[in-house]
Amino acid sequence: MAEPDAALGGPRPPSNTESMSPRGWRLAIVLVLGLVFSAGPLLFSSYWVGLLTQMVILAILAMSLDILLGYTGLPSLGHAAFFGVAAYAVGVLATVHGAGFWTCVAGGLLVGTLLSAVLGLIVSHVRDVYFLMITLALGMVLWGLSFRWIPVTGGDNGISDIPTLAAHSGLPFAGPLALYYVTLLVFIACAGVMALIVKSPFGLTLRGIRENEGRMKSLGFNTWLHCYLSYVIAGAFASVAGVAWAYYNGFVSPTYLDLTASSELFLMVTLGGPATLVGPVLGATAIVLLKNVMSAYTARWLLVLGIVYIVTILVAPKGVWNLGPSGRSR
DSSP, rough: OOOHHHTOOOOOOTTTTTTTOHHHHHHHHHHHHHHHHHHHTTTHHHHHHHHHHHHHHHHHHHHHHIIIIIOOOOOOOTTHHHHHHHHHHHHHHHSSSSOOOOOHHHHHHHHHHHHHHHHHHTTTTTHHHHHHHHHHHHHHHHHHHHHHHHHHHHHOOOBOEEEEEHHHHHSOOOSHHHHHHHHHHHHHHHHHHHHHHHHSSSHHHHHHHHHOHHHHHHHOOOOHHHHHHHHHHHHHHHHHHHHHHHHSSBOGGGTTTSSSHHHHHHEEEEESSSSHHHHHHHHHHHHHHHIIITTTOOOTHHHHHHHHHHHHHHTTTTTTGGGTTTTOOO
């Protein structure tokens, strides 16, 4: 005998297993991350507070690349350059010129964003592997410049003694915990703005370009302009991360601009899940944990990182956040 709902032509109610959709565990992940990032620093030691600060800053950087890689479909291997250049701008202004806090912040954001605007004019005309190779080449040029322009960048020695956030900004509170919560507020603001961007008509157009640029052109969209603006926006948010990192670390060196930094950033996005914004946060959290925790137990932590990445690609080719048959870009 047919079930009542089948006899009436209605849908059969989902079973317990069917009701366990990816949305459920995604919500659980968000709640756990929110709890750890909001209340965890109050319980953890200063070492873990420092790791959480790294995660938050690198999450901003990874989300900025996600705008390019995930939503626009432009794979960049030189994105860390904007991060490093903004950090250098803060270091030079604060230590050499003795500039104030807001001048350093504005200078770092301005230099990083202007650099992305200039380089965007070069790279926005190409796609796919050509975009990848040109961004890689430009990133290596900037890395070499940071090594050779010793009077400004300090060369291999970098720039040290950058004032702490509390000392430079005049905040009434200091210490790792205060720095973390200020950084967390910056992360929330950046995440909110990026979420608005990718859900706006502009963001939907970027997805259309990613899927089929020729069709978007035939519909009358200026795809070059959209790709250019996407590149500049991503560079601006990467600059925010660079400014925050300069005040967190108090030191800037050419390693912030090299291929390894951009590759790790690329790994964060693909590991967590591109075109999600939450995925890069997961990826940044995982990479920071693997780098700092695993390196304390084995000198071959890079091997562990490689194995984790390979397994993730085999099990979840769209990233951890898109696990499951219904995983889609959100």
